[in-house]
Amino acid sequence: xxxxxxxxxxRKAGEPEKLMYMRGRYSSTATDLLYGTLPKIxxxxxxxxxxxxxxxxxxxxxxxxxGFFGYRDCDLAxxxxxVIWGCDPISSNRQVPNAIAKFSDVxxxxxxxxxxxxxSASVAKANEWLPIKPGEDGALASALAHVLxxxxxxxxxxxxxxxxGKNLFKAGATVDEASFQEKQTHGIVKxxxxxxxxxxx
Numbered sequence: 345x346x347x348x349x350x351x352x353x354x355r356k357a358g359e360p361e362k363l364m365y366m367r368g369r370y371s372s373t374a375t376d377l378l379y380g381t382l383p384k385i386x387x388x389x390x391x392x393x394x395x396x397x398x399x400x401x402x403x404x405x406x407x408x409x410x411g412f413f414g415y416r417d418c419d420l421a422x423x424x425x426x427v428i429w430g431c432d433p434i435s436s437n438r439q440v441p442n443a444i445a446k447f448s449d450v451x452x453x454x455x456x457x458x459x460x461x462x463x464s465a466s467v468a469k470a471n472e473w474l475p476i477k478p479g480e481d482g483a484l485a486s487a488l489a490h491v492l493x494x495x496x497x498x499x500x501x502x503x504x505x506x507x508x509g510k511n512l513f514k515a516g517a518t519v520d521e522a523s524f525q526e527k528q529t530h531g532i533v534k535x536x537x538x539x540x541x542x543x544x545x
Contacts, residue, residue: 351386360387368394402438420446424454430481432464459484486543490515493536502528515544 354362365383367374383391395401399415407413417439418426433443447469450456458470461478476484492498493513504526506512512519513536521533 355386361390363388364390364392366392366394417442420450423450426450426454426456427459428456428466428470429459432460432466434469435465483543486540487545490540490543491545493532493540498532503532504529513541516541 351363354360363383363386365378365388367379379391379393383389393400402415403413406416415438417437418433420426420443431437434440434447437443447456447466451469451471455472456466456470457472457474458464458467459474459476459481460467461476463473463475467473467475474484494511494515496511496513504524506523507525508523512523518537518541519533521537524533526532
């Protein structure tokens with residue numbers, strides 16, 4: 345009765361959108377009745393499945409970056425350098441058994457670098473741990489991008505190159521966008537000028 349009374353109170357106040365329904369894994373009751381019908385009848389647009397933070401969210405990353413809206417996983421069978429950034433594949437991802445089974449082989453064959461503010465299970469097994477401060481992932485990523493460009497380590501086959509063949513990415517220096525011929529990227533020099541030129545390690 346308490347839940348029903350509170351729901352009726354919101355309806356009478358003309359605020360049905362203040363009700364939010366969140367559900368876990370699938371069941372016929374949760375899917376068809378509580379998730380499918382109740383919010384629509386009640387008048388709230390705020391109903392979410394666990395997929396919003398699970399399966400569908402996982403597909404969005406590769407979907408928007410690679411055009412592949414599906415599950416993916418690392419090719420751990422061939423990996424020689426594994427960079428684990430803010431995740432713990434041997435404890436929490438969709439392929440935990442796969443990561444557990446192949447992690448030692450990656451260590452035998454190459455290097456595991458973990459970037460995470462916390463000591464996770466994967467960090468404990470990694471060759472190197474970068475214990476960054478929480479929220480500083482962007483600073484590290486920008487510094488890495490800065491070094492890749494100033495040292496000329498970008499993939500010229502994919503990204504493109506300077507028309508004159510001379511690397512003009514120098515710390516603090518603005519670059520003329522017309523001096524660079526891009527291939528599969530868009531706006532690398534603009535991004536350098538706006539964001540990366542001053543982001544030294």
